[in-house]
Amino acid sequence: DSGVTQTPKHLITATGQRVTLRCSPRSGDLSVYWYQQSLDQGLQFLIQYYNGEERAKGNILERFSAQQFPDLHSELNLSSLELGDSALYFCASSVQGVGGNTIYFGEGSWLTVV
Amino acid sequence: GQSLEQPSEVTAVEGAIVQINCTYQTSGFYGLSWYQQHDGGAPTFLSYNALDGLEETGRFSSFLSRSDSYGYLLLQELQMKDSASYFCAVTTFSGGYNKLIFGAGTRLAVHP
Numbered sequence: 720d721s722g723v724t725q726t727p728k729h730l731i732t733a734t735g736q737r738v739t740l741r742c743s744p745r746s747g748d749l750s751v752y753w754y755q756q757s758l759d760q761g762l763q764f765l766i767q768y769y770n771g772e773e774r775a776k777g778n779i780l781e782r783f784s785a786q787q788f789p790d791l792h793s794e795l796n797l798s799s800l801e802l803g804d805s806a807l808y809f810c811a812s813s814v815q816g817v818g819g820n821t822i823y824f825g826e827g828s829w830l831t832v833v
Numbered sequence: 834g835q836s837l838e839q840p841s842e843v844t845a846v847e848g849a850i851v852q853i854n855c856t857y858q859t860s861g862f863y864g865l866s867w868y869q870q871h872d873g874g875a876p877t878f879l880s881y882n883a884l885d886g887l888e889e890t891g892r893f894s895s896f897l898s899r900s901d902s903y904g905y906l907l908l909q910e911l912q913m914k915d916s917a918s919y920f921c922a923v924t925t926f927s928g929g930y931n932k933l934i935f936g937a938g939t940r941l942a943v944h945p
Contacts, residue, residue, distance in 0.1 A: 721875060752933070761937035762876065762920060767930070774930040809875065821866075822933060824875040 722746065723825035725810050731831045737798040740828045744791055744812030750774070751793040752811040752822060753785055762809065768793060769815075800832045835859040837936035839921055844942045845911050853906045853939045855921030863924040863931060865897050865904045870938070871917045879906070879919075908941070916943045 722745035732738055744751050753765040764777030768787035787793040797804060807829055813822040837857045845851040855865065864883035868876040880888050882897035882904060894907040908915055918938040925932050
């Protein structure tokens with residue numbers, strides 16, 4: 720158990736809908752990262768937050784948005800969902816930004832768009 | 834841009850040694866990490882190299898050559914439980930902040 724909690728674990732929704740994925744980082748970790756992993760694919764970096772502020776952006780679609788709240792939990796919002804958005808979405812956290820610090824992954828949220 | 838290259842699949846037998854290579858092209862390179870991911874599971878940290886040379890952690894070792902933009906993960910005394918995907922990841926510094934970018938992963942199959 721990494722200490723990073725993600726909900727929901729599984730989610731099935733229809734095209735065009737909107738979902739919110741939630742992440743609670745490890746106690747004391749200020750940085751939160753979101754990654755997308757499609758079937759048999761690598762980990763695509765989406766976005767990173769540090770203590771409530773956006774720090775880095777990857778290949779995140781405009782239909783997707785995220786935020787980190789004062790209690791440090793984070794939410795990833797996915798809207799106007801398409802079949803291709805079906806993937807495993809990972810949240811990870813670390814004490815600081817990645818400067819050699821290990822980042823710890825949650826178990827992921829499986830999103831299926833039908 | 835940034836790119837990482839690693840083999841898509843590697844096969845080995847129990848007890849053997851396997852090396853998974855990773856080459857990268859990136860600006861603002863900070864260090865190279867390795868993560869293991871079993872099917873359906875979360876990636877877990879294995880090792881990190883910021884300086885040239887070999888880092889050893891039990892049966893796993895990781896090597897980095899910054900001048901060659903190259904690193905590898907060496908797994909010794911392979912066990913069936915080592916069957917998993919292995920990702921190299923570069924830490925890059927850009928825009929004032931660090932990012933961790935993953936390669937596409939190498940699927941290791943260990944056979945009896």
